[in-house]
Amino acid sequence: MAEFTMELNDEQKEVRDWLHGFAADVIRPAAAEWDEREETPWPVIQEAAKVGIYSLDFYAQQYFDSTGLGIPMAMEELFWGDAGIALSIVGTGLAAVGVLANGTEEQIGTWIPQMYGDANDVKVAAFCSSEPDAGSDVASMRTRAVYDEAKDEWVLNGTKTWATNGGIANVHVVVAVVDAELGSKGHASFIIPPNTPGLSQGQKFKKHGIRASHTAEVVLENVRVPGSCLLGGKEKLDERLARARERAKQGGERVKNAAMATFEASRPAVGAMAVGTARAAYEVALDYAKTREQFGRPIIDNQGVAFQLADMRTSIDAARLLVWRASWMAINGKPFTAAEGSMSKLFASETAKKVTAQAVQILGGNGYTREYPVERMHRDAAIYTIFEGTSEIQRLVIARTLSGMPIR
Numbered sequence: 533m534a535e536f537t538m539e540l541n542d543e544q545k546e547v548r549d550w551l552h553g554f555a556a557d558v559i560r561p562a563a564a565e566w567d568e569r570e571e572t573p574w575p576v577i578q579e580a581a582k583v584g585i586y587s588l589d590f591y592a593q594q595y596f597d598s599t600g601l602g603i604p605m606a607m608e609e610l611f612w613g614d615a616g617i618a619l620s621i622v623g624t625g626l627a628a629v630g631v632l633a634n635g636t637e638e639q640i641g642t643w644i645p646q647m648y649g650d651a652n653d654v655k656v657a658a659f660c661s662s663e664p665d666a667g668s669d670v671a672s673m674r675t676r677a678v679y680d681e682a683k684d685e686w687v688l689n690g691t692k693t694w695a696t697n698g699g700i701a702n703v704h705v706v707v708a709v710v711d712a713e714l715g716s717k718g719h720a721s722f723i724i725p726p727n728t729p730g731l732s733q734g735q736k737f738k739k740h741g742i743r744a745s746h747t748a749e750v751v752l753e754n755v756r757v758p759g760s761c762l763l764g765g766k767e768k769l770d771e772r773l774a775r776a777r778e779r780a781k782q783g784g785e786r787v788k789n790a791a792m793a794t795f796e797a798s799r800p801a802v803g804a805m806a807v808g809t810a811r812a813a814y815e816v817a818l819d820y821a822k823t824r825e826q827f828g829r830p831i832i833d834n835q836g837v838a839f840q841l842a843d844m845r846t847s848i849d850a851a852r853l854l855v856w857r858a859s860w861m862a863i864n865g866k867p868f869t870a871a872e873g874s875m876s877k878l879f880a881s882e883t884a885k886k887v888t889a890q891a892v893q894i895l896g897g898n899g900y901t902r903e904y905p906v907e908r909m910h911r912d913a914a915i916y917t918i919f920e921g922t923s924e925i926q927r928l929v930i931a932r933t934l935s936g937m938p939i940r
């Protein structure tokens with residue numbers, strides 16, 4: 533187990549500087565354009581693929597870094613560049629992780645390359661779990677997957693919503709109910725291969741922020757996929773369902789709490805995205821406060837402004853520390869006895885919202901225009917307290933973990 537460290541090693545610093553260069557030279561200059569266009573920035577994803585940032589190998593390398601700092605460092609730098617474009621670059625990772633976590637070696641080898649494509653023909657993937665009536669309450673999901681034994685096929689019906697890359701993805705990973713009695717333990721994940729009949733894009737959402745990231749409904753009407761598209765395979769699913777039924781009889785809470793551990797491990801990455809956006813806005817505000825003069829002196833000479841910057845920087849550093857701690861715990865298998873993963877996401881996302889609002893204030897009228905990036909950063913930051921579990925859900929998880937109550 534690696535000791536917890538607050539310092540990046542030389543290799544990590546090199547990767548950080550390389551990512552920062554890409555974020556500063558390629559992502560940031562393109563941010564305003566793709567925010568206005570509200571379209572997936574394919575040319576930027578292609579650039580990222582060319583240099584090796586848009587690939588599973590890159591994320592796997594960061595993920596398996598035993599200090600736990602690889603992923604948060606990468607997320608912070610890319611999202612420092614721009615949140616919408618960075619989400620377009622890392623969004624495929626959500627679906628890829630779904631396959632890595634539950635898929636067989638064959639499924640991983642077959643589908644992950646098709647999720648990313650290659651630098652000459654980049655593809656994206658989507659992870660579809662949320663539904664119109666199942667957002668925070670994942671267990672109330674309605675999309676059904678029914679096994680057609682005669683054909684060894686699964687038939688999926690339902691409507692997914694809020695799917696990042698939904699409908700434009702080459703490969704969709706869809707979570708569906710296979711046993712309604714078991715709540716979230718009766719869910720299974722399916723690969724929907726490219727061009728499968730019955731899968732279509734519903735409404736594409738016009739969003740407040742992260743507008744360069746495509747978000748849409750995904751409609752599944754009698755979508756038939758081969759048995760081999762069930763992640764993990766049928767035998768494993770049957771065993772898992774049998775175990776879940778047995779445990780449910782003995783008292784279901786243990787079952788539900790086990791599922792929460794996965795979220796604890798993935799939430800710090802979202803916290804790191806929020807740290808990236810917050811840091812970007814803080815830097816713009818600091819520069820502005822040092823150069824903008826009113827009443828014959830730079831506005832930073834007023835304590836009212838300087839103290840805001842002091843608070844902004846303090847919160848950002850505190851958020852990063854929580855994120856790094858939780859990431860280190862996740863990779864080293866430390867139990868999240870106080871829901872430290874949720875804590876990091878909660879604090880970092882609330883910090884991003886607050887800090888970007890303070891940055892708008894420090895820039896005055898300019899902060900309120902699209903001439904300056906803090907306006908966009910402020911809109912972008914609002915997503916962090918919503919997706920991957922809202923702030924209220926994080927507080928609920930933390931409070932219930934502390935009190936020993938069941939999570940749901």
Ligand SMILES: Cc1cc2nc3c(=O)[nH]c(=O)nc-3n(C[C@H](O)[C@H](O)[C@H](O)COP(=O)(O)OP(=O)(O)OC[C@H]3O[C@@H](n4cnc5c(N)ncnc54)[C@H](O)[C@@H]3O)c2cc1C
Pocket residue numbers: 626659660661662664666667668669693694695696697739742747915918919920921922923924925928
């Ligand atoms: C831009 C974007 C991208 C997304 N990408 C994906 C994706 O790729 N794949 C995917 O599956 N999903 C995705 N999501 C969905 C996201 O995870 C959900 O929006 C989120 O989980 C909240 O669900 P909801 O929107 O239905 O809100 P609701 O669950 O309806 O919540 C509404 C409000 O009620 C509060 N609330 C709900 N329950 C409680 C409670 N028990 N106690 C206190 N307060 C409560 C919430 O905190 C919130 O403030 C995305 C969403 C957005 C906006």
